[in-house]
Amino acid sequence: MAENLETIISVIAETEKAFFYRLSNAATRDDLEEIRIEYLSRKGKVQSLFSLIGKVDGADRPKIGAELNRVKKAVQDAIDEKQKSFQRTGKAIEFFDPTLPGRTVSVGSLHPLMQVMDEVKQIFVGMGFRIEEGDEIETDYHNFEALNIPKHHPSRDMQDTFYLSDEYVLRTHTSPVQIHTMEDQKPPIRMIAPGRCFRKDTPDATHSPTFHQVEGLCVDRGVSFADLKGVVLAFAQKLFGKDVKVRFRPSFFPFTEPSAEYDFSCIFCKGQGCRVCKDTGWLEISGAGMVDPAVFGFVDYNADVYSGYAFGMGIERIAMLKYQVNDIRIFYENDLRFLKQF
Ligand code: FA5
16 A cells, blocks of 8 residues: 655655754764765665655655655765865864854953052052052951050950961951051151951941951151041042042041041932932041051150051942942952943
8 A cells, every 4th residue: 555645755854854963963084984874875774765665656756756866965965065074184174154253252350349449549649658568367466456456455346357376367457557567667658558358247238258448557747637637538539529528527446546437428419318328418438547656656656756647448338339339249249240340
């Protein structure tokens, strides 16, 4: 009985499809030879399809014959073509399509925190400050004691840190660089010390266990609080524009006397009060003050001759303001969707 014409056509089509699938996976000359034998040899899959001609009605035979000849030629041509594309090594040459777009090399960029850090450095260098480097691992002495924070003093609680041993800590602020600088150099001193700090703070929208500060220190004869205010105002205006205002509030740090914290007028609402400044019109930026004479005692500076001011600001805080970021944690998540915006 003659087989259904449709069934035979679909068997031929399946064989052709399977061949092209196999061919697309052929990676070597040997693979290709194997496929050639499988399909085109005398007992191969294409040849055996010709036996199907006898199973259809006489009237349909020319049609099946023509289809089989077409498939045989397509298989032969495809094998010849692939053979040409092999190098002498037996490896396939990759198909080269000159119309495809080129492969671009993705270029990295500075992290937004480092961009802010660079801007802050540039402003202070422009005002005559040198940049001092500090270590992230500090002695307890430099991080606390020489800054007038004796062991067991309650103010240590504010800066609980990671102790590597009784003597070494991950620095909790950049203030120990003040001590190293004064140990190594005589006045006049005018330096900033940018760097990473660590505290055992629970992460939240404004706190991270790792963060960055920029310390500032100026020591000379006759340095006054007015100098501190002038430098901070100049810095604020360079960073956020001429309209920004600065206010100082009394505060306490064991290593400055008097101590203060300073705020910038809110750059978003221009001091009118908004969500960012919690309706106060001001944004908290930094701790500051006049260097406590007790600290001069630790570094052998004569407090009767010299005076100085110091400040320490959080870089993340400034970056959050500048880029209107409302959660500090996003700086550390390495999310390229965020980082690529800067
Ligand atoms: C200090 O660290 C003092 N060393 C600053 C100082 C220097 C005062 C010189 C006087 C003279 P304070 O703990 O307030 O102070 O931290 C300063 C800034 O660091 C804060 O305003 C905040 O912006 C940032 N900061 C502190 N802890 C964190 C934290 N866990 N995550 C992110 N930023 C922080």
